[in-house]
Amino acid sequence: MEAIMYRKALILFYSIFLLLIMQCSDTAMKPGPIDPPNLTPAQREVITASNSFAFNIFKEIVNNEADTNIFISPLSISYALGMTYNGAEGETKEAMADVLGFAGMDDLEINESYRDLTKTLITIDPEVIMEIANSIWYRQGFEVEQEFIDINQEYFDAYVAALNFNNPGAKDIINDWIEEKTHDKIQDVIKQIDPLTMMFLVNAVYFKAAWKYEFDPDDTEVEDFYLSGGAAVDCDMMHQENELFRYFNDNFQAVQLPYGDAGFCMSIFLPRQGHPLDDLIDQMDDDAWSDWMGNFTADTTIIKMPKFKLKYDRELKPDLAALGMGIAFEPYDADFSRINPEIDLYITSVLHSTFVQVDEEGTEAAAVTVVEIGTTSIDPNENLMHINRPFFFVIHDQYTDAILFMGKISNPVWED
Template sequence: MFLIGLLFLQCSENPTTAPTRSLDLTAAEKELVESDNSFGLRLFREINEAQGDSNIFISPLSVAMALGMTYNGADGSTKEAMQQTLELSGLTLEEINESYRNLIELLTQLDSKVQFDIANSIWYKLSIPEPEADFLQRCQQYFDALVTGLDFSAPDAASTINAWVEESTNGKIEEIVDDPIDPLICMFLINAIYFKGSWVYQFDESQTQDTLFYLPDGTTATCKMMSQKAIHGFLFSDDFQAVDLPYGDGAYSMTLFLPWEDGDINALIAQMEPENLNNWLSQFSSDSVNVFIPRFTLEYDRELKADLTALGMGIAFDPDEANFRNMYSSIPQVWIDKVKHKTFVQVNEEGTEAAAVTDVEMGYSSVTNPAFRADRPFVFMIRENESGTIMFIGKIVDPTGG
């Protein structure tokens, strides 16, 4: 079984549900949704390549929004690389920021029967030159970010940030920042998301039974299998079947994709590109469906540096090459040290509760490391250091000349 879409932005209406209010998006907002979804699917496929037989649960929206704040501080080749990886090339910085601001408002107010909260925060180190005021102002204005200067060496520094994380995820994720804080970290840019929705058609707990679940290695595990019969969006294809289970008044839904018994879940994930996904979702039709899904709880975490590097933004993690001059102009070297991602999801007879946190940790060096690159003619000598005797001396004009 495979579920997707819970923490994705979905700009096309599912034909089987009727949102409480219409998402009247501008052209830029639609393009941002498409960019975030495309980036999220690529990230999911990249992680699945590394964790093919493991449970995975990520929030593309959370990762994109945390990196969206960070993008405001990037410049030069670093900004270009992040732009390509996040698929933001068709949008100006102003369009990106304004679209995020409007989407935060729309998504959190879309369905009165669903709780969906988005919170952003920036925590910067007080003992070094302050971040650029314009950068902090943009993150406050467009991402509604809480901006706080903090003594990172204080005993309660990490717990202060983690308390915000716990509160913003309704207690589902208790910490994201390590204690004590690494002295070479100058800033944390954090996004937190919390979702709680009840099924439109709830499962009857008395009908839940112990059932075998077939694992990828051919063995089985016993799970609590919920069941119901109701009108849902449904799709049969050559490779899989899918069902759409709405929450609240129908603005949000969980979409599940199930390969046929002789199918391969990883082969299906490999096909999950925006064009294919949008095509599949457009083919759903309403029908009376017998639905059987397991009750489950999952906590997941992953450090995303390797995945984001593979997707093209490795320069942002390079202490010597990264350019975040729009974040810190008075510190010679600032780079992304880590991107940490944690999620939680619980699916039961009543509905779904989920949370996600993405933490972008910025590293810094107050002194520019000197570089010696001998890529032109040079003189060299071999010396005895105590007496100062020069034993050999030479010149190289062509190191390949023999």
């Protein structure tokens, strides 16, 4: 087979997970046991804004990480920054609102929508494990505005605790919380605590679901997967033939694999040969996504896709600054006076760690975002979709139109 000159790619949603979760398809099969939630205009606006943020942050990371596997949870990032947003004021608040897509919305609408989205996501499909947890850890003796704590407890159900950050065991307490909430999939995120660190705002997302139509392990075979430079590597290629929702056009092939009772699904996008993956990713925005989702139709589909398992870590400060949130990272310009009006505070770090495993049974994924606050002192067989070259996929909820996870990969590694 001719070598394929694409960058490595893998997307796992929306959210989601890119978070953000999005509708699998306007025509997707909706099982009887699940009743689509009735979203208010404000909730819909927040989800749309969150999905826009998902596309923007993902594209920014892809532009800065060529030929690497990428897996993020826009949902997790959005939640962590959403809690932080409740402490911002002035130009800092405006910049965060613009990046997160909240410009023109009031704080109550935003916070209520986060709360309601959480309730929807964790209950929408009884066959899927979907968990969202938030926490705030602050330096013992550091005074935090009670309203900031109250808001994040009420709308984000945040666990709040004061810790002696000077104690070497403080980071272990936070890391243990992260490990518990991600079912041991993400560990040791916080390596040390700087003497000027005043607070950590942490979100954790955990997702585990079996495919609605599982792959037969006996059909899995070792096959070639073609990297961006043209070299072939071995991968465990899964096989399945089923009636699935798909969308094939001149630029890409796409298929949707539902989980559980079909409340969530993974949408996989494979560029046609000669169409670079990153160019397809660059096209993603609200209009393109809506158009793509509206064109999926059910048909008998043969799908061959690789198993993969990986971890991903990234410091998101440069990406968020490039999107317009730079003021929040400036020691003397940032305004987080709604956390503490007496001390100059700014965001010193936005750490993002993820895990994903995709195999014959289904998908397990986890993500953690830690905001640290410091101070200054076409294939010829149209029924066959053979995913043997770089692709991206999205895991998303088909009722709330939110995105959970997003990623990019070209080498389907299986990391133990």
